Structures are given as C-alpha cells and as structure tokens.
Amino acid sequence: GLQRQGVLRLRRSAEVYQWREERTETSQRVSEREVRREVTHRYRRTWGRVPVDSSRFEAPHGHHNPEPVLPVGDTTFTATDAALPGGIHVPAGLVAQLSDYAAVPLAGAGLTQPTHLPSAAITGVG
Numbered sequence: 806g807l808q809r810q811g812v813l814r815l816r817r818s819a820e821v822y823q824w825r826e827e828r829t830e831t832s833q834r835v836s837e838r839e840v841r842r843e844v845t846h847r848y849r850r851t852w853g854r855v856p857v858d859s860s861r862f863e864a865p866h867g868h869h870n871p872e873p874v875l876p877v878g879d880t881t882f883t884a885t886d887a888a889l890p891g892g893i894h895v896p897a898g899l900v901a902q903l904s905d906y907a908a909v910p911l912a913g914a915g916l917t918q919p920t921h922l923p924s925a926a927i928t929g930v931g
Contacts, residue, residue: 812909813900815882819875820852824859824868854878 827847835841846863856877859870887895 813884813887814903814906815909816906817875817880817882818854819873819877819880820854821856821870821873821877822850822852823857823870824848824862825851825853825857826859826862826868828863 825848827849829845829847831843831845833841833843848862848864848868854877856873857870859865859868862868883897883901885897887897887900889895
C-alpha cells in the first residue's frame with residue numbers, strides 16, 4: 806500500500822482524461838409554420854472526476870473513453886498504527902477525524918508521475 810513517514814492520513818485525488826460531448830441546439834424560424842432546428846455535437850478532451858460513458862455519444866467512433874485504471878475521485882487512507890510519543894496507540898477512528906490536509910508532491914510520496922500526464926495530487930495530514 807501507500808506509505809509516507811509521519812503522515813496519519815493520505816487522500817488521493819484521481820481524475821480521468823476523457824472525451825466529453827457538448828451538444829448545442831439552435832432554432833431559426835424560416836416561415837410562420839416552420840422552425841428549423843440544428844443540433845451540433847462537439848467533442849473535446851478534459852480532466853474530470855466523474856467518468857463519462859462514451860458509448861452514449863451521438864458519434865462515439867473516435868471518441869472512446871476507456872475504463873479508468875484507478876478509482877476516480879478522492880480515496881482516503883488512514884494509518885492504523887499511529888502512536889504518540891511513549892508508544893501510546895491512537896485509535897484509527899480518532900485519526901480518521903483529522904481533516905487538515907496539505908499537498909504532498911508525488912516525488913515526495915515515493916511515487917512517479919507519468920510524463921504524458923499533467924500533475925496529480927496527493928494530500929496528507931500529519
């Protein structure tokens with residue numbers, strides 16, 4: 806698992822780089838009885854915390870979103886072996902109440918950042 810000396814809780818924030826479909830609709834009255842509607846679908850890649858099902862796109866070909874490798878969103882890891890000076894055990898339920906997170910660079914967490922992706926974030930309490 807993920808470990809970091811002196812940190813009681815870690816929160817991993819994961820996003821997925823994926824296609825998003827943007828739908829716009831315009832209407833134009835061409836006569837008293839007729840309105841012409843035009844629907845346009847545009848596709849762009851963005852980072853997101855919620856996976857997008859590309860099979861539901863109007864034009865899915867060339868806009869496939871694979872299943873995320875990691876769970877998307879925040880995942881929190883809580884130390885189960887926390888101790889105060891003198892070896893006094895701190896229950897995990899008490900550690901789980903901590904919420905003052907600070908950013909931990911991936912290099913400092915003993916992890917490597919893929920070179921083809923923008924930065925990811927891990928935050929820790931400790």
